[in-house]
Amino acid sequence: xxxxxxxxxxxxxxxxxxxxxxxxxxxxxxxxxxxxxxxxxxxxxxxxxxxxxxxxxxxxxxxxxxxxxxxxxxxxxxxxxxxxxxxxxxxxxxxxxxxxxxxxxxxxxxxxxxxxxxxxxxxxxxxxxxxxxxxxxxxxxxxxxxxxxxxxxxxxxxxxxxxxxxxxxxxxxxxxxxxxxxxxxxxxxxxxxxxxxxxxxxxxxxxxxxxxxxxxxxxxxxxxxxxxxxxxxxxxxxxxxxxxxxxxxxxxxxxxxxxxxxxxxxxxxxxxxxxxxxxxxxxxxxxxxxxxxxxxxxxxxxxxxxxxxxxxxxxxxxxxxxxxxxxxxxxxxxxxxxxxxxxxxxxxxxxxxxxxxxxxxxxxxxxxxxxxxxxxxxxxxxxxxxxxxxxxxxxxxxxxxxxxxxxxxxxxxxxxxxxxxxxxxxxxxxxxxxxxxxxxxxxxxxxxx
Ligand SMILES: [Zn+2]
Numbered sequence: 001x002x003x004x005x006x007x008x009x010x011x012x013x014x015x016x017x018x019x020x021x022x023x024x025x026x027x028x029x030x031x032x033x034x035x036x037x038x039x040x041x042x043x044x045x046x047x048x049x050x051x052x053x054x055x056x057x058x059x060x061x062x063x064x065x066x067x068x069x070x071x072x073x074x075x076x077x078x079x080x081x082x083x084x085x086x087x088x089x090x091x092x093x094x095x096x097x098x099x100x101x102x103x104x105x106x107x108x109x110x111x112x113x114x115x116x117x118x119x120x121x122x123x124x125x126x127x128x129x130x131x132x133x134x135x136x137x138x139x140x141x142x143x144x145x146x147x148x149x150x151x152x153x154x155x156x157x158x159x160x161x162x163x164x165x166x167x168x169x170x171x172x173x174x175x176x177x178x179x180x181x182x183x184x185x186x187x188x189x190x191x192x193x194x195x196x197x198x199x200x201x202x203x204x205x206x207x208x209x210x211x212x213x214x215x216x217x218x219x220x221x222x223x224x225x226x227x228x229x230x231x232x233x234x235x236x237x238x239x240x241x242x243x244x245x246x247x248x249x250x251x252x253x254x255x256x257x258x259x260x261x262x263x264x265x266x267x268x269x270x271x272x273x274x275x276x277x278x279x280x281x282x283x284x285x286x287x288x289x290x291x292x293x294x295x296x297x298x299x300x301x302x303x304x305x306x307x308x309x310x311x312x313x314x315x316x317x318x319x320x321x322x323x324x325x326x327x328x329x330x331x332x333x334x335x336x337x338x339x340x341x342x343x344x345x346x347x348x349x350x351x352x353x354x355x356x357x358x359x360x361x362x363x364x365x366x367x368x369x370x371x372x373x374x375x376x377x378x379x380x381x382x383x384x385x386x387x388x389x390x391x392x393x394x395x396x397x398x399x400x401x402x403x404x405x406x407x408x409x410x411x412x413x414x415x416x417x418x419x420x421x422x423x424x425x426x427x428x429x430x431x432x433x434x435x436x437x438x439x440x441x442x443x444x445x446x447x448x449x
Contacts, residue, residue, distance in 0.1 A: 029043065046394065084339050086130065128157060129339075134159035169185055192234045211226065215316050265286070271317075289334055291334065324355070335373055
C-alpha cells in the first residue's frame with residue numbers, strides 16, 4: 001500500500017469513528033434562557049453531541065446510550081462572557097508593585113488559579129485585557145486550549161500598548177531605580193505600529209491600547225486623552241490589516257470619541273460617555289461601549305490601592321454610572337465586562353447584578369453577557385446562545401435569574417465545549433450563596449476543585 005493510500009484509509013477510518021467517540025448528553029432543567037432575549041423555554045431539554053449543541057426543545061428525543069443530566073428546578077443559560085479580565089493578575093497586589101515583587105511564573109500559576117475560579121463562576125469565555133508580565137496570557141490561553149488547566153476560552157491582548165507617562169507606564173519608582181518596566185511603551189504612529197506587529201508576532205488575538213489615563217495609575221488623569229488621534233488610527237489600521245480588532249481603554253470623553261472615530265471595536269470603561277459619544281456610537285455600529293461598573297466598592301476596600309487612586313476611583317465611578325444610564329436610555333447595545341481582579345476573580349456575575357440595580361432589566365443584562373458579547377467578539381457563530389450548532393457552553397443556577405438576578409452568584413453547573421466542569425446544582429440551589437463545587441472533567445482534566 002502506498003503511503004498516500006494508507007493516509008487516505010486512516011483519514012476515512014478516523015472520520016467514521018467520530019460519531020462513536022462523540023458522546024451524546026441530554027441536559028434537562030425547569031427553564032432555559034437561551035441568550036437571545038426571547039421568553040424562557042419551560043421546561044427545557046438540550047441535546048449535546050461532542051462539543052456541539054444538537055437540539056433544544058421542551059421535550060426532545062433521548063437517544064439510546066445518551067447520558068442524561070437532570071438539573072431539576074434549575075435555570076439553564078449559555079456560558080457567560082466577560083469582555084474585560086486580567087486573569088494573570090492577583091486582586092491583592094497592585095500591578096506596579098508586581099513589577100518588583102513578583103515573577104512571570106507566579107503570574108502564570110495565579111493565572112491558572114484565576115482561570116479555574118472564573119470558569120466555575122459560569123464564565124466560559126473571557127477577553128483578557130493584558131497581564132502585568134507580557135505574554136503570560138498567551139501561555140495561559142494555550143494551556144487552557146490544550147486541556148492542561150481548566151479555564152474559560154480566552155482571547156488575549158499579550159502586551160497592552162501605552163504612551164510614555166500615561167496609564168500603563170509605572171510611575172511610583174525613582175527614575176534612578178532600574179525597574180523591569182513592562183516593554184509596552186510606544187510613542188508616535190511608527191512605534192505604535194511596531195507594538196501592534198510585535199503583539200501579533202508573539203500570539204496576541206487583539207490589541208489593547210490605553211487611550212486615556214487610568215484610575216489605578218499616577219500618570220495622566222483618567223479624563224485626559226493620552227494617545228493622539230493619529231496614534232490611535234495607526235493602531236486600528238495596522239491591527240485591521242491583520243484582520244484583528246483594537247480594544248481601547250478610555251475613560252475621558254475626548255478619548256472615547258477619538259477611539260470611536262478611529263474605528264476601535266470596543267471602548268472599555270467608557271466612563272465619561274456623553275451625548276455626543278452616544279450619537280457617534282449610534283451612527284457607527286462597528287464600535288461598542290463596554291463599561292466596568294461593579295468594581296468601585298471593591299477598589300475602595302482594597303488595602304493595596306493608594307489613597308490617590310481611590311480618590312480617582314470615587315470620581316470616575318460616579319461619572320461612569322451616569323454614562324451607563326445615558327447609554328441605557330439611548331438603547332445602545334452595552335457589552336458586559338468586569339475588569340477583574342479590580343473586583344475579585346470569580347465574582348464576575350456581580351456586574352450583572354449591579355447593572356440591574358442601576359435600572360437595566362435582568363434579561364437585557366443576560367443578553368449582554370451572552371449573545372451581545374459574542375457578537376462584539378465576532379464569535380456569534382460559535383458561542384453566546386443555546387441554539388443548535390453552537391458550542392456546548394451551558395451553565396445552570398438554582399432559581400430564576402429573571403426574578404432574582406443574584407442567583408447568578410451561585411452557578412451550580414458548568415459545561416464548556418461539551419465537557420462538564422462542575423455539577424452540584426442541587427447544593428447550589430439549597431445553599432443560596434457562593435461556594436466551591438465538585439470538579440468533574442471527562443478525561444481532559446485530573447484536578448479537583
Ligand atoms: Zn483593565
